[in-house]
Amino acid sequence: MGCTGGFLGLAAGLAAVVAAGLAVPLASRAETVIEKAARTGEISMAGPVDVVPLAFVNERKQLVGYSLDVARRIEAEVAAYLGRPVKLVYTVQEDPAALLRDVHRGDVDLACGVQFTWEREMQVDFSMPIGLSGIRLLTRQGGLDGSPAALAGQRIGVVRDSLGSTTLAVLQPRAVRVPFDGIEPAVKALMAGRVAGVAGDSLLLAGAVEGLGAKGYGLVPAEAWSRYAVGCIVPENASTFRNLVNLAIAKLLQGYLEGNKDDVALVERWLGPKGILELPPEVIRAYFQKVLLGYEAIRVPPASPSPAASPSPAVSPSSAAPR
Numbered sequence: 001m002g003c004t005g006g007f008l009g010l011a012a013g014l015a016a017v018v019a020a021g022l023a024v025p026l027a028s029r030a031e032t033v034i035e036k037a038a039r040t041g042e043i044s045m046a047g048p049v050d051v052v053p054l055a056f057v058n059e060r061k062q063l064v065g066y067s068l069d070v071a072r073r074i075e076a077e078v079a080a081y082l083g084r085p086v087k088l089v090y091t092v093q094e095d096p097a098a099l100l101r102d103v104h105r106g107d108v109d110l111a112c113g114v115q116f117t118w119e120r121e122m123q124v125d126f127s128m129p130i131g132l133s134g135i136r137l138l139t140r141q142g143g144l145d146g147s148p149a150a151l152a153g154q155r156i157g158v159v160r161d162s163l164g165s166t167t168l169a170v171l172q173p174r175a176v177r178v179p180f181d182g183i184e185p186a187v188k189a190l191m192a193g194r195v196a197g198v199a200g201d202s203l204l205l206a207g208a209v210e211g212l213g214a215k216g217y218g219l220v221p222a223e224a225w226s227r228y229a230v231g232c233i234v235p236e237n238a239s240t241f242r243n244l245v246n247l248a249i250a251k252l253l254q255g256y257l258e259g260n261k262d263d264v265a266l267v268e269r270w271l272g273p274k275g276i277l278e279l280p281p282e283v284i285r286a287y288f289q290k291v292l293l294g295y296e297a298i299r300v301p302p303a304s305p306s307p308a309a310s311p312s313p314a315v316s317p318s319s320a321a322p323r
Contacts, residue, residue, distance in 0.1 A: 033109045033234065033241040038082050045071055046093040046108040050184065052207030053276040054113035063090060066270035067113035070130050070232065070249065074110065077248040100124060103233050109241070112232040115163065115201065120233070127232040127245045128295070131203065131271065132287050134224025135167045138190065138205040138217055139197035146220030151175040157186035157198040164200035167225055183208045203230065203277065210276045250295055253288040
């Protein structure tokens with residue numbers, strides 16, 4: 001009897017809550033990325049502007065890079081889906097933690113060139129990869145070989161609170177980690193002889209060497225200490241937008257493998273043997289093939305307009321000046 005009375009009392013209470021809820025208008029559903037793009041004609045993107053080859057300001061004061069070119073493909077895919085023009089609006093965000101927070105909150109729709117980690121995956125949704133990187137050591141050619149034994153007692157530059165710093169600490173606790181606020185200051189310290197090497201992201205180290213015009217330096221060891229995918233991030237549960245992001249990336253990767261002129265030119269401009277990273281085409285092809293193995297092949301009509309001619313994304317007036 002007591003149990004029955006308790007159940008009836010609970011049921012009556014729930015009925016009262018439901019009735020009260022019906023009397024109050026339901027809170028409006030949050031606007032999705034695609035709905036916002038349809039309404040405003042814009043996709044918000046954020047990231048740094050000094051990371052070669054992903055996103056940086058060139059000698060013509062234009063924001064360029066592999067991440068930007070991938071984002072233009074995404075812009076074109078969203079525009080085709082909506083049947084209306086869509087443009088990227090880029091805001092400068094140099095702090096990786098703040099960038100992750102902004103995408104997680106939905107304040108930013110897209111960021112590309114982001115290192116995958118499971119911790120980040122818990123806060124945002126990652127696209128399929130646009131490239132592969134890893135943690136290696138930049139040093140003078142003929143210097144350190146990158147083995148743990150060679151690092152003991154050596155002053156090694158790292159970006160403060162970075163994956164390169166934590167990897168080095170685990171790999172060789174007796175290495176002397178010298179923290180810097182960015183890749184470029186660390187590489188400059190190496191060039192000045194203040195550190196014996198710089199541990200960090202292979203893509204960013206190679207880009208810094210190219211940007212600074214440094215000669216006589218190389219990345220060791222041949223096999224990275226740790227490897228990870230690099231991709232784009234979007235707010236969690238933005239499934240339609242994430243699908244379009246993945247579709248744009250898949251078309252680019254498959255277009256490269258099939259020898260499409262525009263796709264090959266885009267990838268090799270940044271990653272290829274005559275580009276900034278100088279990767280052999282067979283290395284690029286092997287990785288792109290692995291990425292696409294889990295996805296359906298995409299057939300793009302030959303008459304499809306090339307997004308390569310799209311204008312550069314607008315940079316938000318509120319953005320900080322390039323460093």
